[in-house]
Amino acid sequence: MKKFLLSLSLCFMAMVAVAQTYTEDLSVSINGNKTEQGKKDIQVERNADGTCTFILPNFIMADETSEVPVGTIRLENVTVKSLYGGDSIATKQNITILPGDKEGTQPSDWMGPMLGEVPIDLKGLMTKDQLSAKIDIDFAALGMMIKVAIGDSVLALPEAPQEVKKYTENLSVTINDTKTDQGKKEIQVEMMADGTCNFILPNFIMADATSEVPVGTIRLNNVTMTQAATGDSIATKQNITILPGDKEGTQPSDWMGPMLGEVPIDLKGLMTKDQLSAKIDIDFAALGMMIKVAIGDSVLALPEAPQEVKKYTENLSVTINDTKTDQGKKEIQVEMMADGTCNFILPNFIMADATSEVPVGTIRLNNVTMTQAATGDSIATKQNITILPGDKEGTQPSDWMGPMLGEVPIDLKGVMTADKLSAKIDINFVALGMVIKVAIGETTETGIDQAVTPLPASSAVYNLNGVRVANNWNNNLPKGVYVVNGKKVIK
Numbered sequence: 346m347k348k349f350l351l352s353l354s355l356c357f358m359a360m361v362a363v364a365q366t367y368t369e370d371l372s373v374s375i376n377g378n379k380t381e382q383g384k385k386d387i388q389v390e391r392n393a394d395g396t397c398t399f400i401l402p403n404f405i406m407a408d409e410t411s412e413v414p415v416g417t418i419r420l421e422n423v424t425v426k427s428l429y430g431g432d433s434i435a436t437k438q439n440i441t442i443l444p445g446d447k448e449g450t451q452p453s454d455w456m457g458p459m460l461g462e463v464p465i466d467l468k469g470l471m472t473k474d475q476l477s478a479k480i481d482i483d484f485a486a487l488g489m490m491i492k493v494a495i496g497d498s499v500l501a502l503p504e505a506p507q508e509v510k511k512y513t514e515n516l517s518v519t520i521n522d523t524k525t526d527q528g529k530k531e532i533q534v535e536m537m538a539d540g541t542c543n544f545i546l547p548n549f550i551m552a553d554a555t556s557e558v559p560v561g562t563i564r565l566n567n568v569t570m571t572q573a574a575t576g577d578s579i580a581t582k583q584n585i586t587i588l589p590g591d592k593e594g595t596q597p598s599d600w601m602g603p604m605l606g607e608v609p610i611d612l613k614g615l616m617t618k619d620q621l622s623a624k625i626d627i628d629f630a631a632l633g634m635m636i637k638v639a640i641g642d643s644v645l646a647l648p649e650a651p652q653e654v655k656k657y658t659e660n661l662s663v664t665i666n667d668t669k670t671d672q673g674k675k676e677i678q679v680e681m682m683a684d685g686t687c688n689f690i691l692p693n694f695i696m697a698d699a700t701s702e703v704p705v706g707t708i709r710l711n712n713v714t715m716t717q718a719a720t721g722d723s724i725a726t727k728q729n730i731t732i733l734p735g736d737k738e739g740t741q742p743s744d745w746m747g748p749m750l751g752e753v754p755i756d757l758k759g760v761m762t763a764d765k766l767s768a769k770i771d772i773n774f775v776a777l778g779m780v781i782k783v784a785i786g787e788t789t790e791t792g793i794d795q796a797v798t799p800l801p802a803s804s805a806v807y808n809l810n811g812v813r814v815a816n817n818w819n820n821n822l823p824k825g826v827y828v829v830n831g832k833k834v835i836k
Contacts, residue, residue, distance in 0.1 A: 364388040364400070367476035369496035373406050376489050380408045387476060387495060389434075391589065391597040396422045397434060399467060401480070403445035404457075406491070414450060416442040416457030418480070420467055431472035439464050460486050469495070473586065506535035506543065512621035514641035518551050521634055525553050532621055532640060534579075541567045542579060544612060546625070548590035549602075551636070559595060561587040561602030563625070565612055579614045579623070605631050614640070619734070619742070651680035651688065657766035659786040663696050666779055670698045677766055677785060679724075686712045687724060689757060691770070693735035694747075696781070704740065706732040706747030708770070710757055721762040729754050750776050759785070805829075 367389070371382040388400040401418040423436040442457025452458070463485070469478030475496065482491040516530040527550075535543040546563040568581040587602025597603070608630070614623030622641040629636055661675040672695075680688040691708040713726040732747025742748070753775070759768030767786035774781060806815040807828040815822060 364390040364398075367471070367474075367496070369476055372494045374492040374494070375406065380406075382407060385495075387478075389471065389476070391425075392422070393596045394422075395425060397425050399423050399434065399436075399469075399478075401493070401495075403447040404442075404493075405445075405447075414445060414447070414455045416445050416455040418457075418465065418482075419443055420465065423467065428470075431470060434469045434471060434478070435467060437464070437466050460484065473588065504538065507538055508536040510534045510536065510616075512616070512619075512641070514621050517639045519637040519639070520551070525551075527552060530640075532623075534616065534621070537567075540570060542570050542577075544568050544579065544581075544614075544623075546638070546640075548592040549587075549638075550590075550592075559590060559592070559600045561590050561600040563587055563602075563610065563627075565610065568612065577616055579616060580612060582609070582611045584609050605629065618736070652683055653681040655679045655681065655761070657761070657764075657786075659766055662784045664782040664784070665696070670696075672697060675785075677768075679761065679766070682712075685715060687715050689713050689724065689726075689759075689768075691783070691785075693737040694732075694783075695735075695737075704735060704737075704745045706735050706745040708732055708747075708755065708772075710755065713757065718760075721760050721765075724759045724761060724768070725757060727754070727756050750774060 365388065367387045368384050369387060371385040373380055373382055382405075386402065388398075388402065390398040390400070392398065399418075399420040404415045404418055406413045406415060418440070420436055420438055420440065423434050426433045426435075439462040441462050442455075442460070444452040444455040444458050457463075464483040466481040467478060469476065471477070477496040478494075480491075480493040480495070482493065484491060510533070512532045512534070513529050514532060516527040518525055518527055531547065533545040533547065535545070537543065544563075544565040549560045549563055551558045551560060563585070565581055565583055565585065568579050571578045571580075584607045586607050587600075587605070589597040589600040589603050602608075609628040611626040612623060614621065616622070620641060623639075625636075625638040625640070627636040627638065655678070657677045657679070658674050659677060661672040663670055663672055675694075676692065678690040678692065680690070682688065689708075689710040694705045694708055696703045696705060708730070710726055710728055710730065713724050716723045716725075729752045731752050732745075732750070734742035734745040734748050747753075754773040756771040756773075757768060759766065761767070765786060768784075770781075770783040770785070772781040772783065805813055806817065806822065808814050
């Protein structure tokens with residue numbers, strides 16, 4: 346790998362950086378009279394200081410019957426302002442237009458250089474593959490104002506994301522089956538209003554202990570997201586041009602990726618609120634290599650989507666070392682899974698009294714055992730979990746105490762019906778020397794701590810008058826008290 350990267354670096358250093366070339370429609374208005382000029386090439390060179398050089402080569406004013414060779418308009422140190430999805434460009438300069446170099450012409454054929462300095466006003470907008478600009482050229486010596494329109498005058502930048510998530514994950518690179526670890530890297534995911542996302546791996550560099558090859562920024566827009574129980578799967582296959590990176594101390598010409606043109610990229614990944622796992626295959630066919638990038642925990646797997654999500658709003662109380670405080674109404678979620686278990690979620694749990702509050706976090710218990718009973722379903726589990734940060738509006742992940750404590754033992758017992766939930770949660774904060782007891786719903790009336798009678802499998806069901814009403818316990822029975830196997834059962 347070291348020898349390979351070194352040789353690749355030398356090969357890369359031998360490459361010649363080229364300007365970004367846009368091919369756009371061009372029209373010219375002379376004193377209000379407009380003519381279409383067809384497709385023209387415009388070049389934009391990015392400078393190290395954040396400006397750019399704008400070049401309109403071999404500008405010719407033409408109509409159906411005649412043409413006037415003007416020359417090459419070259420504007421240095423054009424101001425560039427970064428916007429979401431692109432850049433605006435603007436400058437006002439007095440320049441001498443250069444002779445063109447169109448085949449078959451002589452320097453003396455071009456009118457522009459003969460006019461000396463002329464005022465030029467440029468305004469434009471550019472993305473990775475589109476340019477829109479307007480150039481005003483004041484030919485005062487000829488008594489005319491030239492207005493040049495380049496590209497789509499209504500060019501608009503993409504919609505801004507609703508949220509930008511940033512993940513810091515381990516990254517490894519495999520080149521032709523040789524793997525090197527690259528350490529922690531930041532990845533950005535822009536969440537869009539249409540349910541897609543944009544995936545950005547900024548300043549991607551292939552490196553080992555002795556050498557490195559700057560590749561660039563991999564940006565994948567309109568990535569498909571598929572919602573799962575606790576996160577999202579992401580996937581896309583695109584042919585993209587890798588963008589220059591913006592790592593401090595680098596120039597646009599330092600990055601290899603943009604020079605290779607469009608390359609096929611295959612992305613598959615999984616992301617939760619605070620974890621990202623992804624694989625990116627980059628086919629550098631021009632270099633005869635396949636790059637495989639692994640991001641995060643390769644075994645991160647999202648649980649199966651629930652069959653149903655039940656939401657309960659119940660009274661909640663908290664007892665800390667025998668001191669009880671009522672917390673008011675809180676929402677609890679229960680995800681019903683296909684395997685007969687459930688996931689129990691108490692989101693944004695906060696211990697509060699009249700004067701203070703302690704944000705704890707979101708308690709999520711997966712694979713909770715459910716036992717069907719006459720009066721509903723009993724739920725129970727004992728787990729050691731790391732409490733998740735909450736997502737209450739106005740809070741940051743660092744505001745929540747629970748994640749800082751590492752794994753804590755949690756004991757859950759509860760009973761739930763279609764519209765009511767009653768539960769007790771014991772949280773052993775060993776590091777703080779306290780046991781938190783959370784009571785949800787009407788715990789004094791549910792019999793949580795009592796044995797729950799399992800549903801009879803096939804025994805006959807009788808009413809209190811001794812009349813047989815069903816051959817077995819089933820959901821079609823109306824609410825009431827029944828006798829099964831000689832015992833009273835409440836439905």
